[in-house]
Amino acid sequence: MTPLSDNTKGALLMIASMAAFTFGDACVKGLGGVLPLSQILTLRGIVASLFIAGLAIALGHVRFDFPRSDWRLIALRSLAELGAAITFFYALFNMKLANVTALLQMLPLTVTLGSALFFREPVGWRRWLAIGIGFCGMLLIVRPGSEGFNAFTLSALGTVVCVTVRDLVTRRMSRAVPSLLVTLCASLTVVVFAATWSLWQDWQPLESRSALLLGGASLFIIGGYTFSVLVMRVGEVGFVAPFRFTGLVWALLLGWLFFAEWPETLTLVGAVTIVATGFFTLWRETRAKRRQAKT
Template identity: 55%
Template sequence: MTPNTQGAILMSLSMAAFAINDTFVKLMGTHLPFFQILLLRSLGTVAFLGVLLMVTGHFRYRYARSDLALVGLRSVAEIGAAAAFINALFHLPLANLTAIIQALPLTVTLAAALFLREPVGWRRFVAIGIGFAGVMLIVRPGTEGFSLYSVYALLAVACVTVRDLAARRLSAAVPSVSVAFLTSCAVLAFAAAGALGTDWVPMVPRDWFWMAGSVGAIIIGYLASVMAMRRGEIGVVTQFRYSALLVALILGYLVFGDWPDRVTMAGAALIVATGLFTLWRERQARGPGPGRQSAT
């Protein structure tokens, strides 16, 4: 297989793994407290990333002050994203939430143009506007189907956008595994503080199975995502992030009996179409070349 084919398969695997993680978390959220779930999941993630950090030899990497500030900003944004996303996940259909999250390429492109002065042409601005219209079709503010949890979903998108912008500004030499580890530690600290004031619920074997599945899915998703971005061209591989929506539709129907209505499906289609167009335009703007990320 070509590197792009390998990257596409790995990215699709990553998105499927993250959707499976969301399914397990949503199942646990029916009877377990938020901070209990977040703390236990964070413990497993930090333990894995810590081992990976030592294996890769990046455990003693020394950060520049500017990079530390960016990692701090990224960590705060990750905490906000985790809190908002999981609260939305507990109450919104899986496919609806996943569709809203698919607006991320649009929000990151817009924010990069506004705050990092990255060039964005009028075609991409139009596509971003159409994509946001798709988000509004799903959220539907002012209607009976609108709720606070839709706001949580939008807040999660905003936090992840800040997180990704902070990552863009990091020095090229900063190890990705180290950044992920520090960010996970920040989420763990937040979860531990919240868990102190939470009445824990005893977990039955089924809950432990779901928790193990959640942690395992996150680990697979993280590894597959990193491998995908390093195997193929970013402009090609990134398009397969949208496979998460297909997996979420299937899991939402099979596990929870949810299926989006026609308006939501139309909104999701707009988001995916404009996102793909934005990625294509970014690839055209970069011109020919492998466009791969650094190996750090």
């Protein structure tokens, strides 16, 4: 049997990572209306934080020999992660799983836009065109002025903003900062906030169904983090990164199977538009980086 190439391994790991995160989101969505969000975030976050801490220690990522200026960036990134968690799950409880996931496919476009606006990174006319078309796809999903455009839709868009800020801040950190330490700080920030928030809410007993879903959400997020760490070690980024979009396929499938959800035709057209332009943007960025490396 011919061994798999590094690119194939990376693609499979990326698909597995997206599947794990999406399955975890589906488990959390199933808990909507059963457990308070603060309780969900606290319990899931404790499990995730313990796992990330163990992984960081095992890989030697718990170290602090990096510039102090990076701590401000880590703090800002952690706050952005907190904002993303709250807005995402608020939207997830009240929107179709695929709709929320489709909007998150905007990230390659919004990160490129943010890099151009705030960091003056060069962006050619093709990528500007892709960003414009991608935002048109986003409008097809949210459809301002329609009944579907509400606080939940705005919350999903808030998630896109928060994750964009998170990723832009990450780009400004020095390479001396261990990636898993950054992830651990963000996870602990969410846990501390959620645990504090939960003091003003009534915790609900874990019945068999809710315990199973919460356990599934915790296991799937561990799987997602594990696969995402492994994927960084194999394959070319330009080849592997586009497989992030498989998360939308999983969201469509899970939404249909478990929640009897299926997006409207315009939403699907918008999602395909976003994925296509995001894929193109990633491809153009990879080509630009290769040209810079050769010069």
